[in-house]
Amino acid sequence: MHGKRVLLIVSGGIAAYKSLELIRLLTQAGCGVRCVLTEGGAQFVTPLSLQALSGEPVHTTLWSLTDESEMGHIALSRSADLVVVCPASADILARMAQGLASDIATTLLLATDTPVLVAPAMNVRMWQHAATRANMATLRDRGIHVVGPDDGIMACNEFGPGRLAEPPVILATIASLLAREPVPQDLAGRHALVTAGPTHEPIDPVRYIANRSSGRQGYAIAAALSARGAGVTLVSGPVSLPAPPGVALVPVETASDMLAACEAALPADIAVLAAAVGDWRVTHPGTAKLKKRPGQPAAPLSLTVNPDILASLSAPGPRRPALVIGFAAETEDLLANAADKRRRKGCDWIVANDVSLPGDGSPGVMGGDRNQVHLVTADGTEAWPSLDKREVADRLAARIAAHLAPHSLIRNSP
Structure with a gap:
């Protein structure tokens, strides 16, 4: 010093x-x-x-x-x-x-x-x-x-x-x-697509199905990739976070909206799909507010499976990003479920975290300030320590840059 x-x-x-x-x-x-x-x-x-x-x-x-x-x-x-x-x-x-x-x-x-x-x-x-x-x-x-x-x-x-x-x-x-050195610009010229936050699936004009995702991890990843020189498109569900500097923000609401925005953002070198996308949507959302009537049963909700954004972007084809990374928030059998998800979806890496951990703000708790993750790849599993979400993002961005270093640029940033 x-x-x-x-x-x-x-x-x-x-x-x-x-x-x-x-x-x-x-x-x-x-x-x-x-x-x-x-x-x-x-x-x-x-x-x-x-x-x-x-x-x-x-x-x-x-x-x-x-x-x-x-x-x-x-x-x-x-x-x-x-x-x-x-x-x-x-x-x-x-x-x-x-x-x-x-x-x-x-x-x-x-x-x-x-x-x-x-x-x-x-x-x-x-x-x-x-x-x-x-x-x-x-x-x-x-x-x-x-x-x-x-x-x-x-x-x-x-x-x-x-x-x-x-x-x-x-x-x-x-x-x-x-003692920190300047962030290397080792992703300059590359385009990264990042998703973040929850999706809101409408039940009627005033109600929706959602989850507790804050979007902080995805936003931190977008900022970390941008800091390394990447051109970043951030497709975000409804959150109360400001867009990171230099990042192109595309706000969406539903899973269908998010898939359309992701496809519109292609081609990309990197796709980091950190959003907590709703698995289901209401088949026929009400056009007026559903009323609770005394003595009448609750209105039944018919659910339809949402589009699978991770599987769609991982599918082989000329527009597939060179590196596709998914997230797995699990409450049990973390590593087994994450490895299975990587195989089923066809993505390259899975960032897995256990969201059943107790304690307000504890590592992994959905919406908390920290994460304790495992990076699951075809080569095995890396256990990362409990880190602030920005530190997780920095480490993931460095890992992405190291992985892509031997590969030639395939897409130009927008």
Whole structure:
């Protein structure tokens, strides 16, 4: 880390005192540190403490006549190799997710094009609240790096997740991020087709059959392939995620819509079919809302099998992508079912994950933040560790690039 520069944002929370130890560790490693202290953070540590340890002036306001005479917050946001928010309170995470610019910290976070690492710290109930979970999912989808939080006893005498990761752990994460090399452009000139999210199969004008897929894994894969230079078409079912930068988004609703959009996106070198497509649709959806009548039985629903998108794109022919990858979300006999699915569908690889694993947000749980997958190919099975969905996407994109490297370009990106 010698010669690298970190911009450290200290937000409010009792864990702010640990930011002093982090500054000491960073400077000992030869890393330059400049600090931004929020109004809340100043209730726990002082600008003088941060300045004494960092050896640099501490920035506390957006309204400094001296700094802002040259748009200091813009320069500050782009002068570092990494921006670190430690501790990251529930409040600053929420403002980051909403794109607010209400003080110097959130303004420079919105203005920066530098990688950002957050180290959350808050009460366990705040960390587990649906709003915080949604904010964290949004930030991860935007490429924000996260370290922690840990389980442990808190200042409020409650126990659970929400405790700030220890400074040595944060330091190691910073070192890892600063050591990263630029993403190789080894998929440049290739066209990738990615599907993501659920499908909605209408029952009537107001009801539909769906599943719990969030679309995050497919969106992360589209972003990872694009980062390696591929031209990416993302065919997505209904989700609340922004399109990754540089990716052509095609929104659809039903499985039939998705198949048509996939066929329209061909030819492609790569097809990664991560969408959780509904297996069935209602044969004759109601044209008006189905009514529940007292004393009458529930309206019967006749179901029809949906088109098989994975099998269709895997079928031999001149428009078949060179590499077709399917996903298998299983609740039992994971590897056996995934291997059988690969053979039946005719695809090249299957990414399999067990969605029966217990726990809110646990690896593999549908809609969670992490995945623990197995990559099933004709050569065997690779077991991957539990990873953030973006890390799964990065690893899969690297694996795809390595596989296609010996092969000549067969399709040009659109």
